[in-house]
Amino acid sequence: MTSQVKTAVLFPGQGSQTPEMRELVARVRPDLLELACDAVGGDPFERVEESTAYAQPAIFCAALAGWELVRSREFPVALAGHSLGELAALVAAGAIGESDGVRLAAERGRLMADARSGAMLAVRASYEEAGELVAGTEAVLANHNAPRQVVIAGPEAAIATVEEWCRERAIGTRRLAVSGAFHSPLMAEASERFAAVLAEVEVREPGVPVICGATAAPFSDVRRELAEAIVRPVRFVDVVAELRRRGVERFVEVGPGRVLQGLVRRIDASVETVGPPVAEGVGG
Structure with missing residues (x-):
């Protein structure tokens, strides 16, 4: 059986x-x-x-x-x-x-x-890589959705900083259409x-x-x-x-x-x- x-x-x-x-x-x-x-x-x-x-x-x-x-x-x-x-x-x-x-x-x-405060950013990176990106900022790792999909949340200024760093490193990102920094x-x-x-x-x-x-x-x-x-x-x-x-x-x-x-x-x-x-x- x-x-x-x-x-x-x-x-x-x-x-x-x-x-x-x-x-x-x-x-x-x-x-x-x-x-x-x-x-x-x-x-x-x-x-x-x-x-x-x-x-x-x-x-x-x-x-x-x-x-x-x-x-x-x-x-x-x-x-x-x-x-x-x-x-x-x-x-x-x-x-x-x-x-x-x-x-x-x-x-x-x-x-x-x-x-209604802050923003969220999806990053095409490993959890460890995303952790390095937010180090020294007020942003945090909010979602570990897949091996290379991490969502970062935090104050708008911190998210903008991480977004720019990702752009410089050719790391894919996507802003989430949310009203705040959830999680x-x-x-x-x-x-x-x-x-x-x-x-x-x-x-x-x-x-x-x-x-x-x-x-x-x-x-x-x-x-x-x-x-x-x-x-x-x-x-x-x-x-x-x-x-x-x-x-x-x-x-x-x-x-x-x-x-x-x-x-x-x-x-x-x-x-x-x-x-x-x-x-x-x-x-x-």
């Missing part, structure tokens, strides 16, 4: 939005759409490109709608999310209730939007305020391990780790390594988008990746 291939389910973060994701949520989980509209005082899907305050609850709802489509046929040994996606993963695992999850996604987005010390106030919100939320033991992006280990203190994640780097390369250590050979991305699939393949080309599910009649 052949043993079943171990699967992990991945939940994306910001930058994964797609044109059809509202239609998906409206068709598959209209209750989440209603909760999100109540949480932000309007339809967040109509203003996704305007602010992270709207993008976060919209993407969160779309990820849970994608999970709804696969949950009856996928039996993961672990879940993981990229940044915001961790919140959706924790809800999918039963650690946080869905209505609380929508409210937390909206609050997280609002608090991070209010910070950096500039988000300290947002992190503290989010911790206060999380303190009022009921947290249960997850039904399946959820790997934390800041530690590359299962969440052990959900409230603290979710709040700290706003100022700590996303170690996605290490998260994938931890899932592989647990025997995972198949990665299912629930969407929206296919960002994480691409990153996983760049980290380990030997694994199987499965794209977001498609609801009948959506996007047609």
Whole structure:
């Protein structure tokens, strides 16, 4: 008898939005759409490109709608999310209730939007090379997404300095269309305020391990780790390594988008990746 291939389910973060994701949520989980509209005082899907305050609850709802489509046929040994996606993963695992999850996604987005300080820069370099680039500046390593994709965050002046150094060294860069320096010390106030919100939320033991992006280990203190994640780097390369250590050979991305699939393949080309599910009649 052949043993079943171990699967992990991945939940994306910001930058994964797609044109059809509202239609998906409206068709598959209209209750989440209603909760999100109540949480932000309007339809967040109509203003996704305007602010992270709207993008976060919209993407969160779309990820849970994608999970709804696969949950009856996928039996993961672990879940993981990229940044915001961790919140959706924790809800999918039963650690946080869905209505609380929508409210937390909206609050997280609002608090991070209010910070409005700094910038982020994707750099085509190894983690070690990127570390050398930020040495002596106020910029920090915010995301380790793939072997040669690191995102740097910090004050605008520091990011501009790193950008110029990269240009001189012919290192590829790309400015991220975000309103602040996420996963950096500039988000300290947002992190503290989010911790206060999380303190009022009921947290249960997850039904399946959820790997934390800041530690590359299962969440052990959900409230603290979710709040700290706003100022700590996303170690996605290490998260994938931890899932592989647990025997995972198949990665299912629930969407929206296919960002994480691409990153996983760049980290380990030997694994199987499965794209977001498609609801009948959506996007047609």
